[in-house]
Amino acid sequence: MSGQRSDTECRGTHEWVSAAPFRSHLADLVGTTGLPWRAVALYADVPTRCVRSLLFGRRGRVVRRIPARVAERLLRVRAAQLNGLTARSGDxxxxxxxxxxxxxxxxxxxxxxxxxxxxxxxxxxxxxxxxxxxxxxxxxxxxxxxxxAGMDWAGPADPWEPSPAEAAA
Structure with a gap:
C-alpha cells in the first residue's frame, strides 16, 4: 500500500470531522465482534494506518480529527454485519x-x-x-x-484519493 498519502500530505479540499465519536464506534466494533482492528479497517475499506492512528494515536498524541470520507466508511459498519460474516460464504x-x-x-x-x-x-x-x-x-x-505480515496485496483504496466519478465531477 505504498500509494497511500500521509496525513501531512492531505491538504486542500478535504472535509474533516471530530475523531472522538468514530474512535468510540471503532472501539465498540472491535470489542463487540472480537475482530482485530486491522480486520475492521479492511472491512470498512479504510487504510489500516488511519484506524491504527485513530485507536492508538500518532506520535504520542490523540488524533483529534479525521477526513469525513474515513468517518463515513467507519460509520457504515455495524457489529451485526461483522458478526454475520461467519455465516456468509467467502471467496x-x-x-x-x-x-x-x-x-x-x-x-x-x-x-x-x-x-x-x-x-x-x-x-x-x-x-x-x-x-x-x-x-x-x-x-x-x-x-x-x-x-x-506486510504482504503486498490489493487492499483498500486510499480514502483521500477521489473516486473516478468524484474526479470527473
Missing part, C-alpha cells in the same frame, strides 16, 4: 491464495488456523486448493493477517 480462491502466502512465510496450517479462527483441517484444505466453502470472516481474518 474460496482468496482463502487459498492468502493461506498460501502465509505458508510461504513459514506459517504452519495450525498457525494459519489460529489467525483465521478456523480449524486446522480447514486451514489445511485452504493450502491444497480452494475448499468448497469458506466463511467471509475467515477470508477477512486471513487478509488482516497478510496485511499485518
Amino acid at each position: 474460496a480462491w482468496a482463502a487459498h491464495d492468502l493461506a498460501s502466502r502465509l505458508a510461504g512465510r513459514g506459517q504452519s496450517a495450525a498457525e494459519i488456523a489460529l489467525l483465521a479462527r478456523a480449524t486446522r483441517d480447514e486451514a489445511a484444505l485452504w493450502l491444497v486448493g480452494p475448499p468448497g466453502w469458506v466463511s467471509a470472516r475467515s477470508v477477512l481474518l486471513l487478509q488482516a493477517a497478510c496485511h499485518a
